[in-house]
Each structure stands twice: as C-alpha cells, then as structure tokens.
Amino acid sequence: xxxxxxxxxxxxxxxxxxxxxxxxxxxxxxxxxxxxxxxxxxxxxxxxxxxxxxxxxxxxxxxxxxxxxxxxxxxxxxxxxxxxxxxxxxxxxxxxxxxxxxxxxxxxxxxxxxxxxxxxxxxxxxxxxxxxxxxxxxxxxxxxxxxxxxxxxxxxxx
Numbered sequence: 169x170x171x172x173x174x175x176x177x178x179x180x181x182x183x184x185x186x187x188x189x190x191x192x193x194x195x196x197x198x199x200x201x202x203x204x205x206x207x208x209x210x211x212x213x214x215x216x217x218x219x220x221x222x223x224x225x226x227x228x229x230x231x232x233x234x235x236x237x238x239x240x241x242x243x244x245x246x247x248x249x250x251x252x253x254x255x256x257x258x259x260x261x262x263x264x265x266x267x268x269x270x271x272x273x274x275x276x277x278x279x280x281x282x283x284x285x286x287x288x289x290x291x292x293x294x295x296x297x298x299x300x301x302x303x304x305x306x307x308x309x310x311x312x313x314x315x316x317x318x319x320x321x322x323x324x325x326x
Contacts, residue, residue, distance in 0.1 A: 169228045169264065171271045174218045174235060178225055181232045182254075183213040189257045197290035198318070206317045210252075217251055224271050226264045232256075234264035238272045238284065248276045250286035250296075269299045277326050284326060287319045300324045 174182065190211045194203060213235075217223040223237035236253030250272065255264045276284065287309050288296050297303075301322040308316040 169226050169233065169262075169267060171224050171226050171267050173221055174223045174225045174237070176215060176219050178218055178232065178235075179213050179215060182218065182225065182235045185232055185235060185256060186213060186252075186254050187211040189254055192257050193291050194289060202318065205315045206311060209311045209315065210317065214252060222272070222275060223251060224268055226255075226267055228259075233259040233262075234268055236265070236268040236272070238276055238281075240276075240279070240281065245280060246282040248272075248281040248284045250284055253286075253292070265295055266299060273326055282326055284324045286322050288322050289317075289319055293320055293322070296322050 191203065191207055194207075198206075217237065217239070220237070220239060222239060224235065225232045226234040234253075234255040236251065238248045238250050241247035241249060250269075253265065253268060255268075273284070284301070286296060286301060287307055288301070293303065301324040304321040304323055307319050307321040309319045311317055
C-alpha cells in the first residue's frame with residue numbers, strides 16, 4: 169500500500185469509493201430517514217479537497233482503498249480539520265485509515281498544527297478513538313439545503 173497526495177485525476181475513483189462504501193458502513197448507525205437525505209451529499213468526492221495538497225489516497229495494485237486528509241483552520245493555524253475520510257469496506261482493518269491519519273498528522277505537525285479536530289460519523293468513532301481522538305460531544309453537521317447530519321465532534325493533540 170502507498171499513500172500519496174490526491175489529484176483531480178482521482179475524482180472518479182474517490183467518488184465511486186464514497187458512493188459504494190458510505191451506504192454500507194453507515195447503515196447500522198443511522199436511520200433510513202437520515203441516510204436518504206444525507207448520502208447523496210456526503211457520498212460525493214469534493215474536487216477542492218482532491219487538489220488541496222493535504223488530501224490523500226491509499227493505493228494498492230492500482231486500486232484506491234481509502235481517501236482522506238486534513239485542512240488547516242482558516243482562523244487558527246494551530247488547528248487542523250480531518251476531512252472526508254473513507255476506507256473501502258473490503259479493506260477494513262488493514263491499516264488503510266491509520267495510514268491516512270499518520271500521513272495527515274505528520275504533515276500537519278511539520279506545518280505547525282498542534283491539534284486536530286474531526287466531525288466523526290457515529291460509525292467512525294471507534295476508529296478515531298483508536299488513533300488518539302477523544303469525543304467532545306455531539307454536533308449536527310450542516311449539509312446543503314438545510315440538511316444536517318448527526319455526528320460527534322472529536323479532538324486530538326498532536
């Protein structure tokens with residue numbers, strides 16, 4: 169497995185990964201009434217992330233197994249935000265997500281970031297706890313069209 173910065177050329181592959189994986193992974197933790205409105209929005213790759221330089225993909229045998237990264241806070245440069253992380257459901261527990269987090273943490277530290285925040289899905293909380301985050305509390309993540317997605321705000325000191 170290799171971790172590399174994503175590019176705009178990864179858009180279709182990341183989009184396919186998100187749209188195939190999120191519905192499967194989130195199904196156990198969210199009611200259909202939430203997923204029917206949120207999945208069309210959150211299961212799409214974000215072009216601005218793919219080209220930001222701090223969003224990464226994990227590849228193996230020319231197949232993308234995961235994607236995710238971070239962006240610096242606009243007001244507080246010591247704070248970074250974990251962004252749109254996904255691991256192929258067929259590659260869970262193989263170190264894909266951990267590799268993305270380690271890469272993100274390393275680059276963020278070198279850029280002076282002292283802590284990371286993420287808005288985790290209910291499904292992802294155990295993963296984020298395993299890589300050092302702690303739950304701060306619930307947060308409703310605003311999506312397009314007034315839709316909100318129930319999540320948990322988490323933080324980690326780097």
